[in-house]
Amino acid sequence: SGEDKMDPLIAEHSVAVLDKLRQHRQNGLFTDVTITVGKTVFPAHRNVLSASCPYFEALFSSQMSESRSDNIPITFTSPQAMEAILDYLYIGRIEVAPDNVEEVLMAADQLLLTNLKNICSEFLQQNLTIKDCLYIKVLADLYGLEELFQRASKFIQDYFDAVICNDDMMLASFETILELISDDKARVLKEESVFETIVRWTEYDLSNRKEYFPKLMGQVRLVQLDEKYLLETVQNHPLVKDCKECREYLYELMRSYVMSEIDPKTEMSGSVRLKPRQGSLKTVNGFVIDENRWVALPDLPMPVFGHAIALLDGCAYVVGGTCARSVYKYDPLNNSWSSVADMNIPRLLLSVVVCDRQLYAIGGCISSEMFLDSVEVYDPQEDDWQPIASMQTPRCLTQCVARDERHIYTVSGWRGGTNISNAIERYDLRDDTWSLLPPYEEPFPIIPHIMLLGNNIHMTFLGQKVLHFNTEDNTWKVSKEVVPAIPREPARRYPAACMDSGDLFVCGGRTRDKLLDTGFLYVGAVKEWYSIAKMAKPTTGAVCTVTPIPYEFVKAADAPKPTEKASQTDSAEGKGDQGEEETRERDGGHEEEVGAVGGGPEQ
Structure with missing residues (x-):
């Protein structure tokens, strides 16, 4: 209400008075007490200190000898932190920085300054790092900062592998x-x-x-x-x-x-x-495009994370990840999972692609320092994996496409830290050889989303640019088209994403401090992003693919009414001629509970 708002003139007057008092303190005018920290002496005003700090109010109103003393010794902080705190007591503003936040927090706790403790807590929450998250959790527990404690705990859960490697x-x-x-x-x-x-x-x-x-x-x-x-x-x-x-x-x-x-x-x-950890789950969800809703599908046999997915002969194969060499096949005709032959070696953050009706497992890593160049191929008829020629560039999370049932192209990938590869290689099935192709002239800022259209590999860097690589003459071209970043959305890390017929589907992932349950579909035909229904729970590090599933396995008890955006999306997807018995669905690789987060490089 208007009564709750301070008159602008009063607010301006108050700010001016407080700032003048601060100047008086700095110049030693009209002061009646000093605060000594080490060898540094700070002149101050009793009335200002008692009005803005419960500690000084209690001290000055007590019968203790210190209440009548002209000097108050402070031993629990540094002169630099005390100067910042005095400014806060006088004008209500403070510059908290990495080099003073712990001292300010300690002093705020001693001086009973709850709001200042909360300011320090917010600063630490926004500046959590792999190196200091464990210590910050200890600080939060020591000073009773519950929100900071929970945030630090969740950060440690999310970045567990990086924390333990420190x-x-x-x-x-x-x-x-x-x-x-x-x-x-x-x-x-x-x-x-x-x-x-x-x-x-x-x-x-x-x-x-x-x-x-x-x-x-x-x-x-x-x-x-x-x-x-x-x-x-x-x-x-x-x-x-x-x-x-x-x-x-x-x-x-x-x-x-x-x-x-x-x-x-x-x-x-x-x-x-x-018992498997809850951080890696085996839950599988599908998104029914025509009806803009999520549906639960059968669980994977084992929890996975850092895995890959591909569609072969109508079945979805989930390969590698935390299950190391394991491979699982989802058959949509009977809506069930089964195990197939294990890979020859464990692969985390690998890539998979189908070419000539066989499944290729490419690269990946064994640890944050050991990246793989090896490749193996799965024959579904023989239920067997065989090693083939290795890539020339070890990497994980490389993007793959197959062309003309003979060639496989691997683009970009991660090689540790901020090292995003711009390498592109081609594999020839007939010769069992890899060839390095001309890389793009500039480093890749992130790992792109890629798709083969005709003879060109389209590489999309959201909000930045679209590159085309011509597979006929091995040349690069910058497209005039730019796929915009998702509107009003912070940058996502580790989302589930896949491209299909010029469209891009993105769901889940995480920001710096939050797991996401939202999803979006970019429709290339109209060059627009459409939001989709939220997932049941936030998801990070999932994988997804597009596959038709018999409608009996995904139908809802009460058919939902499509939203306006969903109906636009469905129209753009061209799904009107599929009939009621079968609908096209996007299959999320694994669902995560709140507090669980994936690992790997930023995408």
């Missing part, structure tokens, strides 16, 4: 390591990294830390380890072999496997070692 982890306490790896919602790209972290931490100070190893090992989700890695690396590691308790963990896992073979309905024990 060199400072070697100096962390046992309690910190145990709490970190015990988190069931941590976004663990590969459980192998958890085992390797506790080994490195233990061996860093073996004589003093060896006793803690069994408790740490007890939090490793053994059921999510690659079988070959478990047998060759974990089982044979000296720290495991020399520990009776650790060996028992492995026996426990083997017993569960044997029991499940005898009776597939046997439930795993309550041991955390036999």
Whole structure:
């Protein structure tokens, strides 16, 4: 209401008075008390300090000797922080920066300045990094900043793999390591990294830390380890072999496997070692384009993250990721998943493409420092993977297209840190050879979305430019068309995205501090973005593809009325002639709960 708003003239007058008082303090005019921090003395006014700070109000109104003293010694902060805090007490503004925020927070807590603590909390939330997130979580707990504590905890869950790879982890306490790896919602790209972290931490100070190893090992989700890695690396590691308790963990896992073979309905024990983390889920959702709604599909056999998806002979294949070498096939005709032959090697953040009715698994990584150039091919008739010639450029998240049932093109990819590759290679199925083609003249700012139209590979950098690579003469051209960024949307990391017939589908992902449940469809025919129905839960690190599914598996109890934008989208998609029995659907690779986030480079 108007009564709640301060008159502009009063507000202007108040600001002017406060600023004048600040100038008086700085010039030592009319001051009646001093604050000493170390060797630095700050003149001040009792009435201003008591009016703006509960600590000084209580001090000056008490019967303590300090209340009558002309000098107040402060020992819990630095002169630089005290100067900033005094400005805040006088004019209500403060410059919080990385080099003073901890000192200001400590002083604000002592001075009972709740609003200033909240300012520090907001600053720390906006500036969380891999290096300091664990320490900031400790600060939040120490000073009772619940929102900061929750944000830091979620940040650690989301960026778990990067956090545990930080060199400072070697100096962390046992309690910190145990709490970190015990988190069931941590976004663990590969459980192998958890085992390797506790080994490195233990061996860093073996004589003093060896006793803690069994408790740490007890939090490793053994059921999510690659079988070959478990047998060759974990089982044979000296720290495991020399520990009776650790060996028992492995026996426990083997017993569960044997029991499940005898009776597939046997439930795993309550041991955390036999339960997948919630950070990687096996939920599958589909988006029914014509009706602008999401539908639940059967779960994957195992939780996955960092995987890839491709459509072969009408079936969707989910390949690699946290399940390492595993491959799962979704058959839309019976709406079910089944396992097919494992790949020869584990691949995380790999790429897959179909050419000549075979599935190719390309590149990927084993860790954040080991990128793959190897490639293997799956024959669905033989249910078998065979290695083929390797790429010349190791990378993960490369974008792939197939042309004329003979050639595969790999474009861009990630090689660690901010290293986005602009390499383009061509594979010839007949010769089993890879050829490096002329790269674009400038570095790629991000990994593009690509699609083959005719002889040209279209590369879309949202909001920036569209490049065309001519596969006939290997030349580059900058298109006059620009696919705009999603309107009123912050940059998304790790969304599910796929291109089809000039359209681009994007859903889920995350911003710097938030998981997303929104989705959008860019219709190339009209050059517009359309928002779609929200997902049931936010998703990050998912994959998607386009596939028809019998309508009986996706129909709703009550058919929803399409929104105006959805009906425009459906029209642009050209779906009117498909009939009621079968509808085209976009299949999200895996759904994430709030608090889980993916890893990998920014896309």
